[in-house]
Each structure stands twice: as structure tokens, then as C-alpha cells.
Amino acid sequence: MCTMISQKAIVEGFGRGTDGWFDMNQANVSWDHPFHSPEEHALNIDFVNESYGPGARVAVELSVEGARQLVETIQAVLGEAEDRGLIGEERAG
Amino acid sequence: MYTTDQYEGMVAETVAIRGDNGDRVLAYCARPMGAGPFPGMVLIHHMPGWDEWYREATRRFAHHGYVTISPNLYERFGHGSPDDVAAAVRADGGVPDDQAVADLEASMQYLRALPYVNGKVGVFGTCSGGRHAVLAASRVSGFDAVVDCWGGGVVMPADQITPQRPVAPIDYTADLDSPVLGLFGAEDHSPTTDDVAIHEEALKKHGKEFEFHMYEGAGHGFFYYHRPSYRQAQAVDGWEKIWTFLDQKLSG
Structure with missing residues (x-):
């Protein structure tokens, strides 16, 4: 939220989250603070299905x-x- | 000052308040044991969420003698790991300012209702929480001190105005009626040194009481010991400035 640079894309497919595979329907792409990458900002992609709650997420934080x-x-x-x-x-x- | 012969006890637990729209909002609350009266503090979590660092910070403020509450501003996005919840908020461009301000006002009023609070309540936030601290203290009466740690987005160019964040906090400066302590890193990208200078000018223009400190060799989040951004000397000095400032402004 510090940069507010964020967009959503409809992306159908399947992702493997912490509770196993789920059908995802959206990719959230941002240039903002990552959670794990040591950088201040990263290109973050979260593959999600919001209807399953916040835990249905496959995350990557890229340079x-x-x-x-x-x-x-x-x-x-x-x-x-x-x-x-x-x-x-x-x-x- | 804490001395080794002193009794010390603390109560820390999850509580609930009624925030914006009457919604139930969970909050983490820590307080020194005893009748008090103690000053109060509202802690506003950063963009990465209502996480372990903020629980520790809440207990740290209690250790220093403050009844402290840290509300979960991401409550409406559901529950899960702090990262997962914060990622959902990040995708939506943050929580609406009006909602955050109402949740923070409710947190402040929660403290004011407690029999062991001395009638003084400050607000502290880092990152987006620093911005929320400035915003809340400008829009709501009842905050007696503001600690803004590297709050990005206090100064907002027109192209960064969004439905969730329709007004730049700096535009409310005339309404701010509490002193501000600002801690910033010279290498930060949000806020930049230019942003901080613009905020400083606005505070001067409106005759507000404030003290800003710009730390060389530090960037964004230099208190976060679990991140590479941690800067030991700057963090220690910053915490000392916070305790001094709050002691001056919130002592009964």
C-alpha cells in the first residue's frame, strides 16, 4: 500500500497453496512491499481465489x-x- | 526508568472493539498491571499487516508504562496468516481512509473509557500506519501526541489520489491539534526526503508543534530487526526519541 501500484488479472488455472491444490481465478500483481524478499519493493504476484479466503494464495516475490x-x-x-x-x-x- | 528492584507485571490479550460501521474489530491490548493511571497509546500496524512485530511493539509500549491497543485494520478482509491477509489488502490498494480513521477513533475511545488511563492518548504508526497516524490525529479530536515513523503517502501527487485515499493527509494539516514526532530514513523511497520537507513546511506554515529527525544511512523500516532494513544505531536512537517525546506529551 505504500506504492499503491497494484493490478488484478483474471487468470484461470490451479495453484498449490499451503492446503494443497485449489482452483485459482485471479492474479494480483503489485510493485510494493514484499513479505519475504529482502528488498524494500518487489514485483509481487499472488495467485488467488478470493472466495476461499485469504489463505488461498500462491505467492511469488520477484526481482x-x-x-x-x-x-x-x-x-x-x-x-x-x-x-x-x-x-x-x-x-x- | 526501570530499575531492577521494581515489580513489573503486564496483561496482554486480544480484545474486540466496535469500529467503523459498528463492525467488530479485533485488537491486541497490553497494559502494565496496577491501578495507574497510565497514559494510552494506539499503535497502527504497517502495510505487511497485523503481525508479530506489532504484537511485540504493543507489549514494548506497555513495558514502558502505556496502556496500548493495536487494532487490526485489515479485519474486513478475513482472517488467516498476517501475510495472506495483508496480500489481499495490498491487491485492493489498501483500506479506505475513512474506515481506518473510524477504527482508530474507536480504539482511542476504548482507551479513554478505561479506569486506569490518565486521560492522555497518543498514536504511533509505521509505514502506512505512520500515514494513518497523521491522518487520524488530523481528522479526529482526542489524540494528544503523534509518532509518525516513515509514513509514506502523507504527501500525495494528484495521480495517487484514489477512492480509498481521496485526500492527502497533508491537506488536513490545519486541523491537526497534537504535537508530532517524525522519524525518517534519508534513503527511503516513500516518503522521500523531499516529501518529508514538504510536510515539514506545511506544519511550519500552520504553526504546528513538531520535531522531525532524518536518519542518514537508513531507509524504510529501520526499526524492523527481522528485515535487512534494520539499522541498529538509528533504531536505538529513534526509540529513545519516542520515549522522551511521549513522556513529555502524555504524562498525567
Whole structure:
């Protein structure tokens, strides 16, 4: 809350929290105080399902470099899967 | 001053108050044993939540002779580990200022109703809690001293105004009617040294009583011994300034 830089994204999937796997539906992305990282601020991502309460959370606290690399890597992996015609196959059956 | 031949006892427990909108709000309360009367303190937790550090701080203030209450400003977000609850609040951009001020006023009134409080109540906060301390003491009568430890967001550019935080606390400076002790780190990013200077100018302009200390070699959260931000010498000096200031302002 000190920076107030926070956004929410609809992200469907599954996350493994302290009580096991749960269906998550949202990613909360912030540049603010982390809880564990030794830095004053970090790129924090919380994968959550608010309907299960605050404990349904998978948290990561990333450095700037790590966060940027993650974005690029996700895009690269999705791109490769797309190029090989693998995306959409699951839905098609 | 504590001496080794002195009896000392303390009661510390979770209590509940009625905060904003009549909502039940849990609070941690610690007090020295005895009839008193003792001065009161409201402790406002930081962004990382109503956590162990704030429980320890509550007992520390009690050890120094204050009936101390620390309300859970994140109550409406549900219960769980302090990190999980605070993460939910972080995602929402913090708690609404109006709600926080009402919870803090209720905490202050809780102390004022106690038979062993001397009629003086101060407020202390760190990080977002420092901002809340300034805000509450500016908007509510009944606080006799304010300790603002590195409260970011007292000075707010227009683009940081949000529905939860619709007015910058500095804009209420004319209404502030209690002395302020401010402790800040020169390497902090929120508040910056420029932010602190702007706040200082506003306090001067309105003729308010205050003392600000800017610590070199320290950044945000230099009291937090469990974080790399801890700065031993600055923290020890800061605590001494707090006890001196509160003794001057809240002694019966």
C-alpha cells in the first residue's frame, strides 16, 4: 500500500497453496512491499481465489530482472507451442 | 526508568472493539498491571499487516508504562496468516481512509473509557500506519501526541489520489491539534526526503508543534530487526526519541 501500484488479472488455472491444490481465478500483481524478499519493493504476484479466503494464495516475490525474464519466457513458450500447433488442440479434443 | 528492584507485571490479550460501521474489530491490548493511571497509546500496524512485530511493539509500549491497543485494520478482509491477509489488502490498494480513521477513533475511545488511563492518548504508526497516524490525529479530536515513523503517502501527487485515499493527509494539516514526532530514513523511497520537507513546511506554515529527525544511512523500516532494513544505531536512537517525546506529551 505504500506504492499503491497494484493490478488484478483474471487468470484461470490451479495453484498449490499451503492446503494443497485449489482452483485459482485471479492474479494480483503489485510493485510494493514484499513479505519475504529482502528488498524494500518487489514485483509481487499472488495467485488467488478470493472466495476461499485469504489463505488461498500462491505467492511469488520477484526481482525486476526476474519478472521481465518471466514475461519473456512465458511468451516464448506459448509462441513455440503455437508454432507447433499445440495450442487449441486440447480444447479441440 | 526501570530499575531492577521494581515489580513489573503486564496483561496482554486480544480484545474486540466496535469500529467503523459498528463492525467488530479485533485488537491486541497490553497494559502494565496496577491501578495507574497510565497514559494510552494506539499503535497502527504497517502495510505487511497485523503481525508479530506489532504484537511485540504493543507489549514494548506497555513495558514502558502505556496502556496500548493495536487494532487490526485489515479485519474486513478475513482472517488467516498476517501475510495472506495483508496480500489481499495490498491487491485492493489498501483500506479506505475513512474506515481506518473510524477504527482508530474507536480504539482511542476504548482507551479513554478505561479506569486506569490518565486521560492522555497518543498514536504511533509505521509505514502506512505512520500515514494513518497523521491522518487520524488530523481528522479526529482526542489524540494528544503523534509518532509518525516513515509514513509514506502523507504527501500525495494528484495521480495517487484514489477512492480509498481521496485526500492527502497533508491537506488536513490545519486541523491537526497534537504535537508530532517524525522519524525518517534519508534513503527511503516513500516518503522521500523531499516529501518529508514538504510536510515539514506545511506544519511550519500552520504553526504546528513538531520535531522531525532524518536518519542518514537508513531507509524504510529501520526499526524492523527481522528485515535487512534494520539499522541498529538509528533504531536505538529513534526509540529513545519516542520515549522522551511521549513522556513529555502524555504524562498525567
